[in-house]
Amino acid sequence: MPRGHDDKRGEEASCHGAFDIYFVLDRSGSVYDNWGEIYEFVEQLTNRFVSPKMRVSYIVFSSRAEMILPLTGDRYEIEEGLKKLRKIRPAGETYMHEGMKVASEQMKAQVTRSSSIIIALTDGKLEVYPYELTVEEANAAREFGARVYCVGVKDFDERQLVDIADSKDQVFPVLAGFHALKTIVNSIWKKSCTEIFSIEPTNVCVNESFNIVLRGYDFTRGRSQEGVICVLTVNQKTYS
Known part of the structure; x- marks a missing residue:
């Protein structure tokens, strides 16, 4: 896969840890003009995890969730998943819990439990009921051994994301807008790589x-x- 471009020091660091990564991405109408930046963020971060035993899943959510890429370690399938992800046309509400549920269902279906990471991205404040459901789904994922990280862009509610993520340390605010997503790739990589x-x-x-x-x-x-x-x-x- 092509390498990311956010590290200007030359050779990029990479993670050789073997675990499952679930990207749970906001595709609601509010991100319509910024989906390209979200895609590039996911592509760059995916390319940092280079272990042949690493597996990836891409999930998008709005009024409902859609699994763009089921959990796989096949690099060709990951490339195809990225192509599908790039073509997404955002629309709808912000129901993060639906995306979290799809991630948890995949974890539950695994024959052997493995170390898992959820990276959830949103750009807005969740309504009260979807927020409560999202916290429940995040807790359910943790029961399967997952670590939950949240990326909030622009108009998010940090308190909500702290409750959803494992801790405040696992919340990555991007206040400067979607174009600044590339600036946190290194931070997420460093904090999630085991x-x-x-x-x-x-x-x-x-x-x-x-x-x-x-x-x-x-x-x-x-x-x-x-x-x-x-x-x-x-x-x-x-x-x-």
């Missing part, structure tokens, strides 16, 4: 008990450590 650099011990004996030590980056994200999922695969057998 990688394992090494596992010790590297050799063990049969019938010997031992402790496993993981070394890596950013294991402390999320509201609580109870939401951490550890899955090991040994000789094609999975342990969790």
Whole structure:
């Protein structure tokens, strides 16, 4: 996939962590003139996650939700999903809970639970009832081990997004408007990337008990450590 262009230092940093990313994107009528900037933001961020085990889903919401790309790690399918995403024509209301629900349903359908990230983007204040439903859906996603990040552009209500996201630290305000979305790609990448650099011990004996030590980056994200999922695969057998 083509590389993003927001980092002017030359070679861009990338994340090799293996997890599922759900983009939940506002396609209501208020973003009609700015969908190009939303698309570029998603494309650039997608290109930062380079692990072959990473999977992506694109979901858009307005008066209802639509799954543009079901969860997949196939790079060709991701490219095709980006092409479909680019052609979206925004219209309708801002029902973020519908998009969150589609993400949670995909998590629920997975045979093996995996580390998941939801990146939800909106440009407006949610009405009271949709806001309450969105908080409920975000909490449901966290029950499946997801971390929830929110991007608010221009006329959003930050208090609402703090309640939806894992914490205020996981809310990314873009007050300067849609053209400034590219300026937060690095920030989201840094806060959402979890990688394992090494596992010790590297050799063990049969019938010997031992402790496993993981070394890596950013294991402390999320509201609580109870939401951490550890899955090991040994000789094609999975342990969790």
